[in-house]
Amino acid sequence: MVNFCQKLDGSVVHVSDYDDQAWQLLKESYEVGELVMPCCGAAAVPKTSSNFLKFFAHYSEECSTSPESQWHIKAKDEIVTFLKLFDIEAKLEQSGESRLGSWKADVYFEIESRKVAIEIQHSYQHLRDYLKRQLRYSSANVECYWILYRPRYITLTTSISKYRIKHEFGGEIPSEGLFPCIPELPLVALDVGKDSSSIIGAAGLNSSVENFLYSILEHKFIYQQDRGAWIVIQNS
Numbered sequence: 001m002v003n004f005c006q007k008l009d010g011s012v013v014h015v016s017d018y019d020d021q022a023w024q025l026l027k028e029s030y031e032v033g034e035l036v037m038p039c040c041g042a043a044a045v046p047k048t049s050s051n052f053l054k055f056f057a058h059y060s061e062e063c064s065t066s067p068e069s070q071w072h073i074k075a076k077d078e079i080v081t082f083l084k085l086f087d088i089e090a091k092l093e094q095s096g097e098s099r100l101g102s103w104k105a106d107v108y109f110e111i112e113s114r115k116v117a118i119e120i121q122h123s124y125q126h127l128r129d130y131l132k133r134q135l136r137y138s139s140a141n142v143e144c145y146w147i148l149y150r151p152r153y154i155t156l157t158t159s160i161s162k163y164r165i166k167h168e169f170g171g172e173i174p175s176e177g178l179f180p181c182i183p184e185l186p187l188v189a190l191d192v193g194k195d196s197s198s199i200i201g202a203a204g205l206n207s208s209v210e211n212f213l214y215s216i217l218e219h220k221f222i223y224q225q226d227r228g229a230w231i232v233i234q235n236s
């Protein structure tokens with residue numbers, strides 16, 4: 001079950017676009033195939049849970065997409081839904097140009113004068129490609145935050161540690177240890193749970209998705225120079 005689906009013309013329909021009356025009308029009037037699931041393109045059906053939550057579900061069978069793809073869609077769903085709670089209208093698959101090439105963000109929004117992209121990465125990508133894509137965003141004046149599928153996070157942070165040991169510490173692991181973070185790449189992992197999901201990061205970062213997004217909005221997800229880690233500042 002998800003909070004949004006797509007119409008045949010590609011536009012996104014979110015449960016929060018409907019009040020109870022409009023939702024009832026949709027349930028009575030939609031035709032099978034008119035709404036499709038964002039994960040696999042199968043027909044979607046609007047439903048209401050026993051505790052009155054609106055959602056879309058697969059019309060017939062279970063979703064046939066891989067765990068990675070299901071993670072991707074759930075992650076995107078949660079992020080868009082929590083941003084709505086903060087009154088932010090996020091756009092999906094927004095693209096743009098920079099002098100270093102074009103970009104296309106999984107989730108994109110603007111708040112005051114800030115442009116913010118959230119990349120939800122479930123497939124393998126080399127560290128240099130993360131950095132290349134990040135540079136396109138920064139040269140277009142877009143802040144970009146990376147949210148990774150846990151196995152990808154483990155691979156990437158291992159690469160970052162090796163990179164730091166080689167470039168900053170002359171090939172020797174520093175005795176005080178190091179966090180797998182570099183200032184130019186804000187990144188965390190997202191574990192999707194049945195009831196709740198959590199954001200996991202370096203230096204003990206462990207947060208709800210909602211609090212993590214709030215920390216981005218409030219400039220509280222920052223790179224702390226002296227610790228060499230991306231952290232969420234807890235109090236103001």
Ligand SMILES: [Zn+2]
Nearest residue numbers: 037039040063
């Ligand atoms: Zn599906």
